Amino acid sequence: MATFSHENRGSSISSERIKVAVLGAGNMGTALAHALAGNGHEVVLWDFFPEVVEDIQNRRENRRFLPDVRLHEMVRATMSAVECVMGARLVVVSVPSPFVASTLGPIMLGLENHAVLLNVAKGFAPGTRHSLLSMLERLAPTHACVQMAGPAIANEFARGTPASVVLATADELVARRVADWLSGPCFITETTTDVTGASLGGILKNVYAILLGCLDVLGKDSRNVEAAALTASVREMARIAEACGGQALTLYGLAGMGDLVATGLSQDSHNRKFGKALASGKLTSAIEAEIKLLPEGARAVAAVCALAHEADVPAPLAGWVRRTVEGTPPSWEGLLNELRAATRAASGTPPQPVGDDFR
Numbered sequence: 293m294a295t296f297s298h299e300n301r302g303s304s305i306s307s308e309r310i311k312v313a314v315l316g317a318g319n320m321g322t323a324l325a326h327a328l329a330g331n332g333h334e335v336v337l338w339d340f341f342p343e344v345v346e347d348i349q350n351r352r353e354n355r356r357f358l359p360d361v362r363l364h365e366m367v368r369a370t371m372s373a374v375e376c377v378m379g380a381r382l383v384v385v386s387v388p389s390p391f392v393a394s395t396l397g398p399i400m401l402g403l404e405n406h407a408v409l410l411n412v413a414k415g416f417a418p419g420t421r422h423s424l425l426s427m428l429e430r431l432a433p434t435h436a437c438v439q440m441a442g443p444a445i446a447n448e449f450a451r452g453t454p455a456s457v458v459l460a461t462a463d464e465l466v467a468r469r470v471a472d473w474l475s476g477p478c479f480i481t482e483t484t485t486d487v488t489g490a491s492l493g494g495i496l497k498n499v500y501a502i503l504l505g506c507l508d509v510l511g512k513d514s515r516n517v518e519a520a521a522l523t524a525s526v527r528e529m530a531r532i533a534e535a536c537g538g539q540a541l542t543l544y545g546l547a548g549m550g551d552l553v554a555t556g557l558s559q560d561s562h563n564r565k566f567g568k569a570l571a572s573g574k575l576t577s578a579i580e581a582e583i584k585l586l587p588e589g590a591r592a593v594a595a596v597c598a599l600a601h602e603a604d605v606p607a608p609l610a611g612w613v614r615r616t617v618e619g620t621p622p623s624w625e626g627l628l629n630e631l632r633a634a635t636r637a638a639s640g641t642p643p644q645p646v647g648d649d650f651r
């Protein structure tokens with residue numbers, strides 16, 4: 293079993309300056325590009341949409357995805373993905389999970405031999421119950437691949453308040469190198485070799501952030517219920533991750549609990565906002581028509597429930613989120629019933645690992 297290690301790297305900026313490629317100028321990619329340029333790296337940001345690239349190049353702002361942040365002068369935007377990755381030591385993959393494979397395909401031949409791939413998307417590989425990191429490793433077998441986890445609301449760290457993130461990969465030295473490149477005013481970093489736990493933390497917290505968003509609307513402004521739901525969610529997450537071969541400790545740390553607190557309580561969270569919309573009476577299809585791309589938690593919840601079911605882990609809260617996403621009107625009483633069931637389940641025997649369903 294992999295070991296978990298912490299290393300708080302403080303706020304000192306890495307002395308090594310590199311070229312960084314960031315694929316995807318959405319909210320997260322733009323914020324990351326800005327933060328990494330602030331560390332002194334040369335950053336090239338790729339996006340699919342000409343208006344986004346032009347905005348960044350001409351106005352030093354991404355008005356669509358990160359308004360009111362004047363982007364660092366060391367950030368350059370391009371529509372050529374191959375040009376973006378050429379010469380880059382670090383390639384950050386920052387598109388939503390459905391687009392990771394199609395974004396990586398065309399750039400594979402342009403990658404430097406020693407380039408490290410850092411995935412920040414928090415979802416399953418589309419149509420599977422496997423991690424995006426395992427998909428990246430299959431697409432780029434000769435490159436080191438790292439998963440970022442932990443609470444990192446882009447709108448916040450882009451404005452200079454630091455985010456504490458976890459860099460997860462099997463090779464501790466690679467994780468430390470990436471941590472070093474990121475460490476600075478915007479990022480406090482730690483590393484782990486518990487890739488399963490960290491990857492699942494990022495996926496699972498999105499599902500439970502939907503629940504916390506629903507609770508915001510259904511609840512009676514009760515901190516007691518909110519705290520109970522948050523705690524029960526973290527326990528459910530830890531049991532699912534443990535059954536899949538991850539470490540419960542990882543889920544009780546930044547990659548699980550930390551990210552759920554940030555996502556589940558932030559007004560900026562895509563998943564929490566989605567939960568609020570569902571509890572206000574909107575159907576998933578209507579929300580999808582409005583925002584085009586559903587948040588990661590909505591796409592992941594069915595696979596999360598299937599993983600829990602196969603591992604024989606009771607997951608009443610994830611089940612409630614799934615039914616809600618699928619159209620059952622959410623109610624305060626229904627949620628409290630599942631909270632009671634989750635509390636009973638949490639006092640049961642810990643699950644046994646079920647093998648390699650999630651890698």
Ligand SMILES: NC(=O)C1=CN([C@@H]2O[C@H](COP(=O)(O)OP(=O)(O)OC[C@H]3O[C@@H](n4cnc5c(N)ncnc54)[C@H](OP(=O)(O)O)[C@@H]3O)[C@@H](O)[C@H]2O)C=CC1
Pocket residue numbers: 316317318319320321340341357386387388389391395412413414415444445446447584585588
């Ligand atoms: N935002 C955050 O605070 C954080 C986000 N993440 C993760 O980062 C990932 C990206 O999220 P985020 O930046 O917030 O997403 P956004 O919703 O801000 O941006 C998504 C981007 O993907 C684009 N896109 C749509 N279709 C395609 C396509 N075919 N190929 C490539 N790109 C496409 C969107 O364009 P369009 O909308 O025009 O279709 C948009 O530019 C997610 O997995 C999320 O979980 C992780 C940590 C923090």
Ligand SMILES: O=C(CO)COP(=O)(O)O
Pocket residue numbers: 414442443444445446498501551554555560561562563564587588
């Ligand atoms: O992962 C995030 C913060 O760590 C952002 O989550 P959302 O996708 O819900 O905005």
